[in-house]
Every structure is written in C-alpha cells, then in structure tokens.
Amino acid sequence: MGVAAQGLVVPLFTLLEGVRLELLLFAGFWFVLGALDELLVDLVWFWLLLTGKARSPRLREPAREELSAPIALFVPAWREAKVIAPMLRATLARWPHRNLRVYAGCYVNDPETRAAMEAGGGGDPRVTIVVNEVPGPTTKGQCLNRLYRAMQEDEARTGTRFRAVLLHDAEDLVHPDALTLIDRALDDADFVQVPVRPELQADSPWVGNHYADEFTDAHAREMVVRDRLGAGLPAAGVGCAFGRDALEYVAKQRSGDQLGEPFDPAAMTEDYELGMLIGRRGDWLGSKGGQFLRVRARDGSLVATRAYFPGTLSTAVRQKARWVHGIAFDGWDQLGWNAKPVELWMRLRDRRGPLAALVLSAAYLLVVISGILWLADAMGWYPAGRLPVLVYWVLIATTATFAWRSVVRAVVVGREYGWGEALPAVLRIPVGNVIAIIATRIAVFRYIRTLRGEPARWDKTEHDRHPHLDAQQDGVQQGEAQAA
Incomplete structure (x- = not known):
C-alpha cells in the first residue's frame, strides 16, 4: 500500500x-x-x-364432559375466508358441548368471510354470526367488543349468564380436551391460558418454524415460571378464557359502567393487556388471578392451540411489529409499572x-x-x-x-x-x-x-392454511396409498 x-x-x-x-x-x-x-x-x-411443580400432568382419561355453565367462544375475523370454515367445522366437532356458544365476527364489507362462516357453521345452532356494522378493518379489540355486545344481548334475552369468554382466531385448531380443562380451571381462576403450539412448515423451515422455537421456549419455561411466581400472565389472544365477572370488572374500570367494553379498541395487543389486568390474584375484590394450564392428553399430546404462523419475512415482520407496538409501547402507556419486585421484573422483560x-x-x-x-x-x-x-x-x-x-x-x-x-x-x-x-x-x-393522532388499524396477517385441512389431506393420501 x-x-x-x-x-x-x-x-x-x-x-x-x-x-x-x-x-x-x-x-x-x-x-x-x-x-x-x-x-x-x-x-x-x-x-x-x-x-415437581413445573411438570405437565398427563390425563388418565380424555376430558370431554359437559361444561358446568355456558361459555362463549369469540372468533373475530377479517378477510379469513380461506380458513374460517375449517376452523369452525373442526371446533364444533372437537367441542360438541351443548353449553358452548360460538360468536363468529365478520365485517359488513367482507362478504366472503361471512359466507365461509355460514358454510363452516353448517347450521349448528350453537353458532351466531355477528356482522360488524363498522367497515373493516378496525382493530381486533373493536371487533371483540362487538361480539361482547352480541353476547350481552343474548344474556338479556334468555336470562342465561355466560361463565366465561374464550378467545380464538380463525386459523386455530383447538385440542379436544382443552375446553373441559379450561372450564375446570375457571373454578380457581379468572383467566386461563393454554399453550400455543405453532405447526412446523416444510416450505418455510427458517421463518415459519422459528415461531415454534420461540413459543415453545416461552410456554414451556417462562410462562410456567410466571404462573408459579404469581406474576401477571399475558394472554396470547388464543386459547385464553376470561371469567365473566372479570370482564365486567375491566369494563367498569374503562368506562365506569359494567355494561361497557372490556377490550381496548385502540390497542394493538388488547389480549395481552386484558390478561395482565386480571391475571394477578388479589387485584380486585374477589379476584382469583390467572392460571397457565399446561397439561398433556392421554396420548401424550400437549393440550394446546395449533396454528400456522407467517412463513415469509414480510408477514413475520408485520406481525411482530404489531406485537412490539402493543406490548412494549401500548403496554407501557396503558398498564404502567408495578412496584412489586416480581411484577416489575416481568414487565421489564415484556418491554x-x-x-x-x-x-x-x-x-x-x-x-x-x-x-x-x-x-x-x-x-x-x-x-x-x-x-x-x-x-x-x-x-x-x-x-x-x-x-x-x-x-x-x-x-x-x-x-x-x-x-x-x-x-x-x-x-x-x-x-x-x-x-x-x-x-x-x-x-x-x-x-x-x-x-400524532393516527387511528390504530388491524394490520393482521391473512391466512391460507389451516391444520385441519392438512390433517384431512394427509388422511386422504394415506387412504389412497392403502387402497393402491
């Protein structure tokens, strides 16, 4: 040089x-x-x-008995025509409980999703399709509040009060034992969360499958620790149930009226916020706190919610940007901090x-x-x-x-x-x-x-794959192979 x-x-x-x-x-x-x-x-x-406090107990017999009281399942959807029908069919088949009522929410400007809901419901009287009069997409919280109002109207009309509200998304595949186990757990908790188990994707081994790594680490380790330490439990938005009294408490805290709206319509992660609000024992009179329910079925399978997560870089980034926005920034604004050492530690981890x-x-x-x-x-x-x-x-x-x-x-x-x-x-x-x-x-x-005042929008991922469809296709292929 x-x-x-x-x-x-x-x-x-x-x-x-x-x-x-x-x-x-x-x-x-x-x-x-x-x-x-x-x-x-x-x-x-x-x-x-x-x-022995962190081991997942195994069921000796399937948990399939009837619910102790009616439970409402909320399924908000925007442009989910490709997956909502198999989701509803699989859910209704796996959860035949008479006391289950499904509220499937779509938008007035999304007729394809509404048609798919009608096809997936198959005329089952347990399914109510709720059309959001506000054109979509709004936010998931706003859509959930519309389903909550529909549930309140049914309660007033029939005189029957629901025990809890269970949340799932259009791309989810529920476990047959999950609903009864959640119903049992609600005897001792106001909020129950079962694990999320992302499906592996052969066509997206790096982006799609990294969700399996992160959720398994969180739901096999960190959530177990949070639960045992008594810290607030963040809701995953799927496979989570909230007691009816707890929802009324949150609604009253927001608007001063127990008939108000429990879900924050401006939040990007309204589920996380709701879990943290009611997931700690003793936060309000009669509060029983939250419970992370990690159980294995008789066949050894994890009682969890299965779903395909985004498989491309752009969709994964968009989804995680929403999570960071909601948990780190909105969570700080809406939930603030807590002086209790364990709670402060976990909120620091979240943010x-x-x-x-x-x-x-x-x-x-x-x-x-x-x-x-x-x-x-x-x-x-x-x-x-x-x-x-x-x-x-x-x-x-x-x-x-x-x-x-x-x-x-x-x-x-x-x-x-x-x-x-x-x-x-x-x-x-x-x-x-x-x-x-x-x-x-x-x-x-x-x-x-x-x-700066820009309204929040439901910047969600659209899905075109459902585990139930893949399971059916695998069954068909196995049958054809045996016939040949």
Whole structure:
C-alpha cells in the first residue's frame, strides 16, 4: 500500500477500532445483563422441575364432559375466508358441548368471510354470526367488543349468564380436551391460558418454524415460571378464557359502567393487556388471578392451540411489529409499572423488545466491523489492536451464556417437536433476531404516528392454511396409498 493511501486508510481503521470498542462495551453490558435475567428464569424453572411443580400432568382419561355453565367462544375475523370454515367445522366437532356458544365476527364489507362462516357453521345452532356494522378493518379489540355486545344481548334475552369468554382466531385448531380443562380451571381462576403450539412448515423451515422455537421456549419455561411466581400472565389472544365477572370488572374500570367494553379498541395487543389486568390474584375484590394450564392428553399430546404462523419475512415482520407496538409501547402507556419486585421484573422483560433490537443491531454491526479489521490485519494494512482485559472477559461471558441459552432452546424444542428440530432451533436464533430488529423499527414509527393522532388499524396477517385441512389431506393420501 502506498504512503498516500496509507495516510488515508489508517485514520479510517483507527476510527473503526474506536467504534468497535464502544460497541463492544455497549452490547457486552446489555448482553451480560440480559443473560443474567434469562439465567434467573432458568434457575427458577429448574427448581420448579426438581420439586415437581413445573411438570405437565398427563390425563388418565380424555376430558370431554359437559361444561358446568355456558361459555362463549369469540372468533373475530377479517378477510379469513380461506380458513374460517375449517376452523369452525373442526371446533364444533372437537367441542360438541351443548353449553358452548360460538360468536363468529365478520365485517359488513367482507362478504366472503361471512359466507365461509355460514358454510363452516353448517347450521349448528350453537353458532351466531355477528356482522360488524363498522367497515373493516378496525382493530381486533373493536371487533371483540362487538361480539361482547352480541353476547350481552343474548344474556338479556334468555336470562342465561355466560361463565366465561374464550378467545380464538380463525386459523386455530383447538385440542379436544382443552375446553373441559379450561372450564375446570375457571373454578380457581379468572383467566386461563393454554399453550400455543405453532405447526412446523416444510416450505418455510427458517421463518415459519422459528415461531415454534420461540413459543415453545416461552410456554414451556417462562410462562410456567410466571404462573408459579404469581406474576401477571399475558394472554396470547388464543386459547385464553376470561371469567365473566372479570370482564365486567375491566369494563367498569374503562368506562365506569359494567355494561361497557372490556377490550381496548385502540390497542394493538388488547389480549395481552386484558390478561395482565386480571391475571394477578388479589387485584380486585374477589379476584382469583390467572392460571397457565399446561397439561398433556392421554396420548401424550400437549393440550394446546395449533396454528400456522407467517412463513415469509414480510408477514413475520408485520406481525411482530404489531406485537412490539402493543406490548412494549401500548403496554407501557396503558398498564404502567408495578412496584412489586416480581411484577416489575416481568414487565421489564415484556418491554425489553426495543432495547434488545438496538443491542442486537449493535452486535451485528460489531461483527461486520470486526471482520473488516481482521481483514485489514491479515492484509498488513492495519495492525489489530489489543482489547482491554475487561472486554475479553465480557466476550467470554456472553459467548458462554449464548451457548447455555442455545442448549436450553434445543432441549425444550427437541422435547416438543422431536430431537431432529433441536439443532435447527439453535440455527434459527439469528433469523428471529433479524425479524425482531426490522419489526422494532417499524413499531417505533407506527407508535409515533399514533401519538400524532393516527387511528390504530388491524394490520393482521391473512391466512391460507389451516391444520385441519392438512390433517384431512394427509388422511386422504394415506387412504389412497392403502387402497393402491
């Protein structure tokens, strides 16, 4: 390299060296702090496992008895004509309970979804199709409030009060034992959440399947810890039931009238907020708190809600941007903070998404800069500088904790989906990180727009696959193979 060129390049590499050190200190500090946070959750989880308090009990017999009192199932839908019919058919078949009433909500400007609901309901008297007079899309909370009003009208007309409201989405496949188990759990809780089990997608092994990794980690580990510690439980929006009295309490808190609306029509994640509002025991007179219901059926299957999640980068980013917006930003605005140590800890975990995305961005930039400096040293352009001893220890600590987190992720995913998914679960961690970084950037700008008065919209994912349809297709193919 010539003298002139060296005179230009050396200052540039010196600058990069300084930037690298700053990024190392910034990212390293937050990585270590985050690692300690996860390690604490792991320690509590392991203790619960050792004491038998975190193990999933297995049913000796199927839980299929009739409900103790009527339960309303709300299914809000916008442009879900491809999946709502099989969802309703599968739900009605798997849950034949006489005391179940399904309120399927569509919009006045979405006739295709309404027609699919009518086909899926098949004339079953337990299904009520509610047409939202407000053109869609509004928000999921607004649509749920319309279903809530329809339920209240039926209660006033018949004189029968529902015991609880259960939430599901149009793409869900329910477990046959889930409804009766939820009904039993409501004896001791105002809010019940069963796990979510994303379906694996052969055509989207990286984006689509990373949901299986994240939900399994959360619903096999973190939610179990939250439940046992008595912290507020976030609702997943599906497979979650709210006691009727609890909904009236929330409605009264919002509007001063128990006949008001329990779901926040302006929130991006109204389900999360509602779970946190009523998921802690003792928050209001008579409150029984929430319960995370992790049970295995007699055949060993997890009693959980199954569904296909977004399989493309754009749809995954859009969905996660909505989650970050609702949980980190709207959650801060609407729920605030809580001085109780465990509750404060969990709310910090819930709202760390934007900070985590910033730290991950710094870490990936650090990888790029380190690669450039390594290449410069190898080419003899710029000698690599020695890092402070403290930085080396931070790198060792973060590497060790990443290895530990990878092992835990591999174990929980391997146990649920088979050990062939253990290694892919680790390899998909960077995929989830990239999606989170992009989604957070979008969420920040969306939140700023809402602060300026822009109304919230239901920016949801449209679905074209349902597990029930795939199960039927597999059965047909197996039958054809046997006939041949």
